[in-house]
Amino acid sequence: MANQVVSLSGETTQPSRADVVIIGGGIMGVSIAYHLASAGVRGVVVIERAALGSGSSAKPLGGVRATFSDPANVALGKRSLDAYKRFGEEFGADIGLRQVGYLFLCRSEAEVLDCEASVAVQNSFGSNSRMISGAEAARINPFLDPEVLLAASFSPQDGYAEPSRAVAAYAAAAQAAGVRFLTGTEVLAVETAAGSIRSVTTNRGTIRTDSVICAAGAWSRHVGQMVGVELPVTPVRRQIGMTRQQPQPYPEVPFTLDLSTTMYFHNYGNGMLLGISNQQAPGFGRDFSFEWLGEFNAAARICAPSLAEPDLEFGWAGLYENTPDHNALIGASDEVSGFFYATGFSGHGFLQGPAVGELVRDLYLGRQGFMDVSTFSVTRFHNDDETLVREVHII
Template identity: 55%
Template structure:
């Protein structure tokens, strides 16, 4: 990536230091630079997009159960569709739709309610029968399904291309990307952060934005701010090339097990959120988790259970207690902003969140009310109802 370079020393000062060079940090840098903010430095401990944004393919959707996440998803979907023009990059967007497979009446009722909310916000989702679901995705066995939910405007894209598109545009606008540079501490004075320490030097600054993903808790601890983010490994696998080629199918999810699959180049991609995965920073890919996927597939998409796989990917979700993001301005340090804890939704919400953080920095009213996502909600008992769709 042309914007990625190792710094022997970092710039001595900046107006804004963004900690984290994944899709969230890149989106924030792009939107700030586009708004005319000068002197921005993005500090990334590895290469750009080397954390959770290294996932080869990421879902993009507006099918959520609450208005705030629906709005973030919808606004981001519009930005993804416009990405070839702004900032100007191909991101491999495939608008194939999202298909949720539902196995009991309670799930169907919950999704009917959610679809009603989505429709009221101009999301064209709808409830469909199991046989309609099979027509959309021929791998499905409808026998054990009671219903499905589908939205044709959802789909998937390539996170690495999104990071590169944002970062290249931001770099052309003068943003500095200090990669392979670790944050080691911060200085504060009164209610403000005054400097960010890195292993390549100290950057005095006017504002800090934490977009460090699974590492955000550690960044908050440096200045006494509680960002309750836990790192949890998530894994996926690729099938061997398929002959004949796989049909073009929606991003399909068995809601009960979280097992999902969709097209990937010349085969399929399999994924599943292992409920027994312990908290930690381990990103070793292991084939054993595929047993969970295959067990779920045998019930709802039996042809997938015996497909041969050829490697995979493991990365970290940044999970909060209620599986909703942390976005806001610190109450303790007025110039410390944060956008983290997306619990699997960071890629799909990154364009909208970049706009929101830009507006918080410029003291504008954001496009949506993100006050429910303030990190202090866990201290005040104002947690949001857990958002269960975490793929």
């Protein structure tokens, strides 16, 4: 389960014309490409300046869940989780899906009340999440100290999978359906005229097109600026560490997160994957360091003491693509015809990728999707409507 990027067979020359150009070759870009091609859209080109899945999708493991407090995010998460469960059947691909569950730890009355409300929302969408006692949480996850827990929410259907494998499966299926992938290719400009998309210029030349889909993750603000659309996406480094592999497996535990500190952990082979959403200055730096370990250790000593001072074998640093409310941007621009966007997932891109691929396909085709995406429109940041203030996620 080492970090991986995705390569495809065959060299692809850059065409002079495309029906739609997707900027970004991570999970979002390849999912959108696959769903467009599967719907019969031809002339789809994906541009990726490095290798497919080399951005945030290069994370060795990514959570998959429908456990949110906001109905729209629950819908995206559940739709995607269902799609990931079918990956083996539909693509013949093992994406390493492990439905070990998600466990959110509550150590204050406010957290208990919030989780109870969230579980009610999740159950209304068919989730099997439930509230459990601290003692039951410790039975499910023996690393925990039940004495510090008031309660927890547990969703057995959730878990984690390997993003690089999902990217590879989508990309291979999309390529087989006629999608062109241009890796090692940088977008230099997106030209518009009379309020419409006209072309995309890369380091390899110009592609005439009427439609551009921005799936550029942490780099999306720059893409938006090329067409005069403000996409409020800020890059923030996030880091995780993997402990040394042991001769014997650790007990299998859920993806566990302490709501008070944002410390989280779960299995990684015969070791553990550890992290914490500590404060980071915005920026594109992706160098791994151990600076977060102090905060992790302090949090672990409270609710999972045996995980403090871990013996880390290696680590990973990647970028969250945060929006001001930590919710995604999904929509079609009102300012520039033919400009679509799917970005700003704030750490939830992998778990929402399949569903968002469907939604952007339907936006492009001008047809009704499985849910209303208006609450994800960038226009929510253009006014002061309090109804558009949404939950702030912690991972």
